[in-house]
């Protein structure tokens with residue numbers, strides 16, 4: 001305590017003006033000698049020492065920074081290509097061990113070194129360079145160059161590299177190299193290192209008539225290796241381009257940023273500005289994975305991460321003559337134009353011009369049916385990548401079918417693709433029309449499209465430019481949306497769906513303040529929301545209450561196996577263990593609803609399903625071999641279908657299992673043999689005893705197969721939702737089947753799909769004269785046009801759950817008043833209401 005006191009004494013002294021504290025020595029008061037020394041002189045010495053020390057450490061710091069960091073160099077690798085114009089191409093240049101290759105590559109290396117030495121921002125940093133390949137045209141040399149540059153000089157180096165220019169270079173031994181088109185791009189250092197350490201290149205040259213194949217190693221029986229980086233350098237003869245087609249592509253699902261992936265380049269070097277496509281995941285066989293090069297070379301690279309478990313890819317390539325001209329002079333009254341090599345991906349670096357001229361007294365219009373060009377799809381930014389130009393207007397991106405009219409008999413269509421990334425392109429028909437009557441018997445849209453007169457002022461933008469809905473007077477059956485001014489059917493008002501897009505159809509039905517609006521439109525006091533009682537009558541007040549464990553359950557709350565109840569929207573199989581016993585995530589229940597070939601479905605191009613897109617879709621055939629009903633696979637031995645498909649008729653005993661055969665993995669009804677397809681006989685049919693043929697109530701049946709099916713990429717079960725599963729009004733669902741494509745028409749050979757929406761039960765009951773029971777679900781569009789039809793019965797109404805990407809069976813195609821009629825949506829068996837019955841008869 002005492003010492004402490006004395007220290008305090010010193011600290012209490014006032015500090016000197018220089019800011020340095022003198023008393024830091026803590027001198028004992030009794031040391032008179034030292035105390036005597038204090039005075040101005042001593043102060044200066046001390047100050048000098050301190051300032052000196054500060055200056056010294058600053059200098060040392062600066063020197064350390066200069067030598068250690070400022071000069072620390074970073075590795076930069078560039079890869080590029082250049083064109084040699086004063087030598088002819090020799091076949092030997094394709095063989096890296098030939099003397100001709102060695103001679104020419106030595107010249108190129110010398111030329112590159114000389115070039116870099118002549119540029120002050122490159123010379124001090126240049127390390128080494130090498131040639132990796134030659135191709136024809138005159139001769140294209142591919143090379144890489146390595147630099148070591150301090151970070152602060154990096155920008156200058158990059159600028160110098162991008163501005164490099166070479167013309168004619170005199171080399172040793174009096175040789176001369178004329179070079180143009182010298183380009184170089186920086187390389188990802190990590191990838192370059194990986195390639196240096198473990199990379200392999202396969203060189204392949206195809207000839208006319210040859211189909212050259214290559215694949216990932218081990219394809220298809222064993223997985224491709226992990227941590228590989230290999231490339232295939234593809235070549236064709238001069239004046240040819242390469243057509244590359246991936247016959248099978250099944251890799252690890254896409255992962256960002258890396259995972260396993262394949263890159264295709266329009267070059268023999270792997271540089272971003274020449275990428276044609278980046279591929280990962282799996283593609284169904286129906287997907288056209290065909291790519292064209294702009295020259296006679298292409299490069300395919302494969303990167304795999306630490307797991308390599310999938311079959312990989314198998315590709316083949318051929319050579320096709322390079323098009324001298326792209327486009328045509330067309331003089332007929334109508335015809336078709338397509339992007340080059342359609343439906344393959346168009347080549348990069350292309351320009352095509354179609355000069356269309358129809359008879360003088362007619363005008364010309366173009367209808368684009370397919371349109372997939374790389375680009376932002378927003379013409380405002382003038383289509384910086386690939387585009388179609390008509391009458392000075394550019395079109396790009398991915399577009400639904402559209403029409404462009406010209407008010408003369410001539411038009412010019414120009415297609416341009418840039419040097420990287422390509423898509424499937426376009427198809428368009430051109431037609432001539434009478435200027436005074438462009439759409440005989442139909443309504444003419446502003447764009448020149450023709451639509452049925454019935455579609456005018458119906459509240460739907462059928463013209464796609466809103467011209468059919470412009471200046472309409474709404475009928476008494478209609479309601480006018482505020483923002484768009486569209487006349488929508490009155491049924492849409494207060495149906496819980498924002499049909500107008502600005503909520504104006506849902507405003508006047510707002511519940512009073514401090515109350516909650518139920519999914520069925522009912523208003524309840526806000527305090528009743530999430531109070532574990534179904535006050536709405538449709539469970540909507542209890543279905544979205546966040547995750548909470550409660551003990552009292554209702555029909556709309558998920559019940560765990562141990563009888564705990566979970567107030568979370570659709571907790572089953574969402575990847576989170578919500579029940580304490582884990583019963584919401586058991587593998588046996590959650591191993592369903594997966595689509596090995598799930599890809600983005602495109603917006604236009606009809607309604608044909610992709611192969612493997614609906615792997616639970618089953619086709620039920622009766623004895624005569626005709627598709628009669630649909631069904632859904634729910635396990636390896638069980639199907640769900642509609643009870644009305646199994647009602648006896650005088651001629652056929654539909655309830656007899658032996659009259660039925662179930663087909664799995666079918667896409668085209670005319671192709672029911674093949675690896676993907678399986679068939680099974682039916683052992684047992686259980687139609688719901690509550691099925692009523694005059695109301696179609698309880699329209700459900702279970703079918704048991706005589707033996708289990710093997711699950712494949714094309715055959716998978718759909719998930720059966722829990723009885724509490726919430727399918728809200730307005731949700732989009734998919735209906736699929738081979739049924740009639742028009743009312744009273746014939747079925748489709750190719751599986752069809754249609755995207756529809758759940759319709760409010762009360763509204764639906766209104767338009768269908770109160771024929772709905774709680775076991776029915778209404779889906780479609782009150783405007784008509786899209787619907788299930790005869791032959792689709794028994795098939796699935798599939799719902800993609802956003803939380804886990806799994807697909808759930810929301811309904812079974814049951815009945816309707818005709819097909820696709822206005823105000824007559826399709827009716828489906830509501831699976832959630834059948835959950836206990838399904839469990840009872842399938843054990844699932």
Ligand code: 4AZ
Pocket residue numbers: 787788789790791792793813814815816817818819820825826827
């Ligand atoms: C049928 O006859 C049928 N529009 C199925 C669905 C619909 C109509 C008829 C719905 O199998």
